[in-house]
Amino acid sequence: MQNILLIQDDTAEADSVRDALTNSCDGSFRVVWVRHCSDGLKALAQRTAQQSHDADRIEAVVVDLSLPDSIGIETFDRIFQAAPQVPILILAAAKDEDIAKLAVQRGAQEYLLKGRLDAYLWPKVVNSMIAGAANTEALFEEKERAQVTLNSIGDGVVSTDTLVNVTYLNLVAERLTGWSRQEAAGRPVAEVLHIIDGVTRKEVRNPMASAIRENKAVALTPNCILIRRDGSEFAIEDSSAPIHDRNGRVTGAVMVFHDVSATRAAVLKMSHLAQHDSLTDLPNRILLNDRLTEALSLALRYQRQLAVLFLDVDRFKHINDSVGHVIGDRLLQSIAQRLLGCVRASDTVSRQGGDEFVIVLTEVTHPQDAVVCAEKMLQVLRVPHRIDDHDLHVTASIGIVTYPEDGTDCETLIRHADFAMYDAKDNGRDNRQCF
Secondary structure (H helix, E strand, C coil), X not given: CEEEEEECCCHHHHHHHHHHHHCXXXXXXXXXXXXXXXXXXHHXXXXXXXXXXXXXXXXXXXXXXXXXXXXXXXXXXXXXXXXXXXXXXXXXXXXXXXXXHHHHHHCXXXXXXCCCCCCCHHHHHHHHHHHHHHHHHHHHHHHHHHHHHHHHCCCEEXXXXXXXXEEEECHHHHHHHCCCHHHHCCCEHHHXXXXXXXXXXXXXXXXXXXXXXXXXXXXXXXXXXXXXXXXXXXXXXXXXXXXXXXXXXXXXEEEEEEECHHHHHHXXXXXXXXXXXXXXXXXXXXXXXXXXXHHHHHHHHCCCEEXXXXXXXXXHHHHHHHHCHHHHHHHHHHHHHHHHCCCCCCCEEEEEECCEEEEEEEEECCHHHHHHHHHHHHHHHHCCEEECCEEECCCEEEEEEEECXXXXXXXXXXXXXXXXXXXXXXXXXXXXXXX
16 A cells, blocks of 8 residues: 555545545555645654655655645745655646746656546556656666765776767776866866876877777776876776667777786886895896896807806805804995996896806907906905995905807806806916906
């Protein structure tokens, strides 16, 4: 049974409405009739406060705009303010039709002119009004749920129309782009989502346009960067897809994206750690082999020479034993920096482990060039290393090989350089020897 609140002062008209609704075969109605607006407000206050399953809840209001205590649009405003969620049907005289239309603009479901409806149409109109209000409420709740869902996820969501103009941003997208939904609405998506290639710094075509044009899911190319409205930048990944209507026609596109700056930074850091010595930050064995392999390939192609130096710090164990491993580690860091100062940017200084270093000189005109570089290294290492309160004096032994005379592959060159280094130690240390 659906409760209809009828606010009507005219007894004859009220009886006509009650008879039409209570005797209807379209639905079961119970009409609650009051004569004054104030009485209607009291009934609404009592019955709309009940739970939805309560049999006394008001489902709709039929109100005459001419009441003893309220006339015109004021009548509707008072009822609507008291129960904005309840559908309202306006009864008005023909002369008050403009006021009735105004009430509809302000939130009434419909209006009827007095004397226009018979007993057959009354229940149909009321049923239709209640159903329409229910559908509107359901759509509103569905939209609200979708809104809450989109604002609860951790990704940014942007949608556009077929002209690739922004129609929606969720809260994450607002934060990532720096644009509010209201400011972004109607703007070209390329203005709101300013995306560039992280390597070339050139603008990247927004994938939403491609999704609409090709009618399929499209993703950004790797290493893309989003430039926020305030100029800040961060790496993003995305997925874009077309939006279809019920007939399968493309009506726009949606893009889901997220900030991957931390992830990319972590990957780069892990990659760096995998290829560099944790103490000195010099290339380790893995990266040394890669660089030496590439250098050998270039030397073969352009008929050039290169040299490999194997350096071992003399009596380093004695230093560790006398001043401790912490000071010893800092000494190795100091040695690494001095060796870097002896070579060109194109050369490689790597730490093999312990107190051993391998240096690749990528371009040498004559084998003597490698000897000169080795002498320079011996000289700079002899200068005392100031570590805290310690002046540490160290020397080194260096073995020298050249490509292609002493080997044509990485393993052979490093092994022969190692042999030459032991010759240097056998010859009194603090010197260099060629293989």
